[in-house]
Amino acid sequence: MMTDISGLLRANIAGLKPYSTARDEYKGSLGIFLDANENPYQNGYNRYPSPSQKEKVRARIAAIKGVKPENLFMGNGSDEAIDLCYRVFCEPRIDNAISIAPSYGMYGVCADINDVEFRTVPLGKDFSLPVEELLKSADEHSKLMFLCSPNNPSANAYDPQQLLQLVERFNGMVIVDEAYVDFSSKGSLKTYVNRYPNLIVLQTLSKAYAMAGLRVGLAIADEKVVSIFKQVKYPYNIGIDTLSIAGKILEKDVRDQIEEIIAQRGMLSRILPEFRCVEKVYPSDANFLLVKVTDARELYNRLIAAELIVRDRSTTPGCEGCLRITVGTPEENKKLLDIISDYDKR
């Protein structure tokens, strides 16, 4: 088990002198501000975001998530946090990252952009977590391990104890991407970040919290990791509007919506297998279903013709013949079933 992550940092990051913004130097909110070269004429946006605006939203999200504000990093989507993991921990062309396959595409894309080798280990039978194979694929240059749970696109969540085993045994950072955790009964690892300094839990406001268009992603981690992420991110990575709208939308409880989505997921999982064209509906801990059908391309095109768009995952290794279908409103789901029912009669 790792107790100090200092040795995992890239040398340039360990020695980084971070940029200090005007708003970092003077934190008050009253006075005449001639410190940041802003246009002085007010239009609601002429000033740079103040740290206090962000701290208010951070405190609110931390309270909702039941974590300390010091353990919460807010990024421009989870994608920013994924990219930061590479920039903070991986030496290009020397270090490598490990993940499961199939999983979320951004881990590999960010590895490519940062010129970091990306190693994937296929999931086991029924999309089970290949714990020993993941550890076997690591060497002394393995800095990151991305584990998505519930996993996109396989929809299953992993046993927290199994994930923690990897956190304990892997000599690098383990990033558990919990973008869909609110739809799962398996629970989050977020409370373990104080015990494991090499654990980063990713969550997002994009899915259950209904703010995909705003771009707010969260990393919950040891204070040290959060503080390094803050030094490496762009100085003002989240805009004024995003902060104030996120604060407002967070006042509204989404629990009813989540329950409805979970109920609709159950309904779809029961009805879809009754169609001839459906071979299997995989168990889901997320707000989508991975559905194996007799002819994925044909059904996909049929749905498109009816202006209903799903994701064709049939060319992804491990997802042959599969469509990924997001759970919509009851009306949208009924339309989906009507189109498939029609297609099934062919």
Ligand SMILES: *Cc1c(COP(=O)(O)O)cnc(C)c1O
């Ligand atoms: C949708 C999704 C995200 C969310 O990314 P944002 O940049 O926060 O919108 C993260 N991880 C996975 C696995 C996802 O499917």
